[in-house]
Amino acid sequence: MTEAPYVLRTEDLQKSFRTGEVTVHALRGISMEVQRGEFLGIIGPSGSGKSTLLGLIGGLDTPTAGRVLIDGADITRLSERALTRIRNEKIGFVFQSFNLIPTLTALENVALPVQFSHRREFTPRQRARDILEALGLGDRLHHRPSQLSGGQQQRVAIARALANNPPLLLADEPTGNLDTAASAVVLDALRDVQRLTGTTIVVVTHDMGVASQVDRLITLVDGEIASQANDRIAAQRAAVSWLKDKRATGELKALTPEQIEQAQAVRQSDALLAEARAILERLPGDPAARAWLAQLGGGAPATDDQGGLS
Ligand SMILES: Nc1ncnc2c1ncn2[C@@H]1O[C@H](COP(=O)(O)OP(=O)(O)OP(=O)(O)O)[C@@H](O)[C@H]1O
Ligand SMILES: [Mg+2]
Secondary structure (H helix, E strand, O other): OOOOOEEEEEEEEEEEEEEOOEEEEEEEEEEEEEEOOOEEEEEOOOOOOHHHHHHHHOOOOOOOEEEEEEOOEEHHHOOHHHHHHHHHHHEEEEEOOOOOOOOOOHHHHHHHHHHHOOOOOOOHHHHHHHHHHHOOOHHHOOOOHHHOOHHHHHHHHHHHHHOOOOOEEEEEOOOOOOOHHHHHHHHHHHHHHHHHHOOEEEEEOOOHHHHOOOOEEEEEEOOEEEEEEOOHHHHHHHHHHHHHHHHHOOOOOOOOHHHHHHHHHHHOOHHHHHHHHHHHOOOOOOHHHHHHHHHHOOOOOOOOOOOOOO
């Protein structure tokens, strides 16, 4: 059997949620393909549909319309039983909150999905040991989650997601609960996984450190793909949308409409990069702002980690 060039394909994917009288159109027709071995990033403002999209791709929820194809198979028409099997063998999940089982050790957490799989090529505990060692956790096999740091727990979660050697790894804000140093370690782990095993990775992120490392970046706005690019302009545009987001939620009261305009104009003029930098530098305690700054090429400012707007 020849393999399709893409691991994942969505066709006009739509999802609406009805709550009482209100219908929210979370996804308004997403069509995309992800190549085998690709590292795809998805960014976008809060509420733009990122988690909804990931949930549909992973078969955690069913679309209102459209299809999801994993390895050529339409997963939107499967029985719950068949879907459970696909989820266990073809898709690895990593969540912001790690979702490890607290009473099990790292080794047991990772061995669990192998025990549930129909595959016989892996011995659960040996497989778990191998992956944990590859992710630098060989000396933490018998620790429970509460005895591990956040970065270590997330690496255990990545190991668990990879336990059955799935072609596709989905991660929803995997560094969202981690500080900058731990985020970097987790990001390195994801990149190593992609490089060494050829696993296709789709990661939803607000973390510019992550977004700047992917092969391709998709920006979701209001349930639609607003842009697809892998260049600096896309990163700058995303920085602006992130700034606007902060302002909309009231986290960044000091930003004037003029400053937003200036930040937006970064797209047209390199000279205005300085303006964007000046805006971001007013958020010295925000790791995302620091990452954006680094991405914009100005280097991160000196920080005090508790600082807010200055
Ligand atoms: N189960 C649900 N019932 C009703 N509405 C929902 C449900 N899940 C998501 N939504 C709505 O769908 C939209 C998209 O939500 P989603 O969680 O996908 O956003 P997101 O891009 O992941 O945001 P964030 O960055 O905050 O995680 C939001 O308006 C949200 O309120
Ligand atoms: Mg989300």
